[in-house]
Amino acid sequence: MTTNKTVLISGAGVAGLGLAHWLDHHGFRATLVERAPYVRHGGYAVDFRGEALDVLNRMGLLEPVRALDTAMGDAAMVDAEGRRYATLPAAVFAGDLEVPKGELTRLLHAAARGAEYLFDDSIRSVEQDADGVDVTFENGPPRRFDLLVGADGPHSRTRAVVFGPEERFLRSLGIHTAIFSLPNHLGLDHTGQLYVSPGKAANVFAGDVRGRARAALHFAAEELAPGRHDMAEQRRIVAERFAGEGWEIPRLLTEMRAAEDFWFDVNAQVVMDTWVDDRVALLGDAGYCAAPTSGRGTSQALIGAYVLAGELARARGDHRAAFPAYENAMRPLVAEHQAVGRAGAERFFLPAPTQEVLDMLAANAPERTRPEVVRLPDYDDTSY
Ligand SMILES: Cc1cc2nc3c(=O)[nH]c(=O)nc-3n(C[C@H](O)[C@H](O)[C@H](O)COP(=O)(O)OP(=O)(O)OC[C@H]3O[C@@H](n4cnc5c(N)ncnc54)[C@H](O)[C@@H]3O)c2cc1C
Structure with missing residues (x-):
């Protein structure tokens, strides 16, 4: 028997769209509420590393994403007159695969077309009881869902409404x-x-x-x-x-x-003791933003979406088992990504780094030395 079939996802970004895809895949019904009037297609280049490539592969998106690779080469460090004094190896700033975020969300949107979308809206209040979650919206009529997932970015509305004010969790x-x-x-x-x-x-x-x-x-x-x-x-x-x-x-x-x-x-960074409150869970930057200096936010958002939907499938919709399992699986990866984000911030304003220092950074680029932290289970093994 499957419980908790309907899931409201706040935020149609990388995390929200990824989750909608996987929930649909496992037989749940996802509704996305997005503050913008459409799925946002703008933005900078983001990169994928490690296990996120596995998730893309499982979504059938690895080749389309590879086709978008910016194939960024080494960059020049320049002085005030524009003269090159050192070369920054691409390994320091680009991941295994770097793609424009807008193009990525376009692909994810297509992969999550089975979901219901509520654009131009945002949750206003959330009331949980033993059987579900009552949600009111800024614009649309109130609705009731079985579960709510906040995937609404580092300034998450869901987090503010359910877990507390931003100042408690956001670390500059x-x-x-x-x-x-x-x-x-x-x-x-x-x-x-x-x-x-x-x-x-x-x-x-x-x-x-x-x-x-x-x-x-x-x-x-x-x-x-x-x-x-x-x-x-x-x-x-x-x-x-x-x-x-x-x-x-x-x-x-x-x-x-x-x-x-x-x-x-x-x-x-967003640092929280828990990303779960009964029927509500946080996903991606909303719960565990690692900061742009980590270069890991997109990967962990996508991995989190895969794991959260998979654990729900495995637990046949029982959030009391699935949400803690999701949190346990993601904690080590997030801790590592946040450490990378802090280290990146510390060396951010290195005064005119020498070629020696830049080459050393490239040689120690974290993905080369990283042990495998999260082994992604195959949730399709669940006879569901
Ligand atoms: C400048 C910059 C550079 C970055 N560079 C990289 C990089 O190189 N590599 C990398 O892996 N990651 C990078 N990141 C991080 C990456 O963009 C995020 O970690 C990743 O997109 C997280 O996805 P998300 O879905 O959790 O959040 P987001 O992508 O922020 O999506 C949140 C969604 O929620 C919506 N939303 C917000 N508030 C509400 C609301 N109240 N109601 C409804 N919807 C709402 C937003 O409109 C958005 O669509 C960078 C981030 C920034 C800011």
């Missing part, structure tokens, strides 16, 4: 980042340029030949000063921080002011 790594796209005026072809000055770093990368590039401006600061949605103030702070810097910075600041896809946030 002291780096703020602005990202935007711009014309590929440096003529980069599957490569990038990086510039560092004390407490600041900037880079431009171009992974294809479509005439566009992506810039990132990072600076050290403990406190997140501007309001999260005040983009004018965010742009002003970034421009102020980078005023007077060399290389291409003046041009980047001009492009930043005009960029429609400007994004700004603090690099932070």
Whole structure:
């Protein structure tokens, strides 16, 4: 007998779409509520490592994702005059496979087409009882589901409503980042340029030949000063921080002011004692964001989705068995990814690293030395 057939997923990002696919695969009914009016197709390049490739393979997406590989090569470290003084090996910043996040979500959306979608909406309140979860929404009518999964990113609404305020769980790594796209005026072809000055770093990368590039401006600061949605103030702070810097910075600041896809946030981790509260579970960045400095967020979101749906299938829908099993399986991997994220933050503003240091980082790139932490079970073994 299967219980808990209906699952509401808050957030149609990598984690939410991955979960919807796997729930459908195992015979559950998934509903996704997404704040945006559509599945978001923008964004930076993300990379996959290790077991996440196994999940993609099981989804039949490994080849389509491989076809999107940005095939990023080594990048140049440049000084204030734009002169190359060292080469950053791709092994330091790219995973086994690097793809544009927007293209990835497009594929995941297609793989999760069996789900119900509620766009332009967000959960407002959650009431659990012995048999289910009553959810009210900002826009749509109230609904009742068997289970709720918060996959709504590092600033998760589900986490805030069910587990407590963001300040309790979000740990800043002291780096703020602005990202935007711009014309590929440096003529980069599957490569990038990086510039560092004390407490600041900037880079431009171009992974294809479509005439566009992506810039990132990072600076050290403990406190997140501007309001999260005040983009004018965010742009002003970034421009102020980078005023007077060399290389291409003046041009980047001009492009930043005009960029429609400007994004700004603090690099932070989500650290929680548990990701489960009875019928509610957190998935991906909502529960255990490892920070962009880890380069592991997409992988762990996808692995988490696979494991969560698989454990539900194995337990025939019994969340009391499935949710703790999911948490136990994911904890070691998340601990490792978060350690990588913290280490990445510590070395982020290395003053003009020498070639020797960069080569050493490449030689010690974590995926080369990592023991196998999570062995992904085959949940299709369950006669379900
Ligand atoms: C700048 C940057 C660079 C990164 N680089 C890499 C990298 O190189 N490699 C890597 O593996 N990972 C990288 N990551 C991390 C990666 O993007 C995330 O870890 C991964 O996407 C996690 O997926 P998620 O589904 O948990 O969250 P998200 O992808 O953030 O998805 C959350 C979804 O929830 C929606 N949502 C938010 N709030 C609500 C709400 N209230 N109601 C409904 N829906 C809501 C959002 O619109 C979004 O669709 C990077 C992240 C950033 C920010």
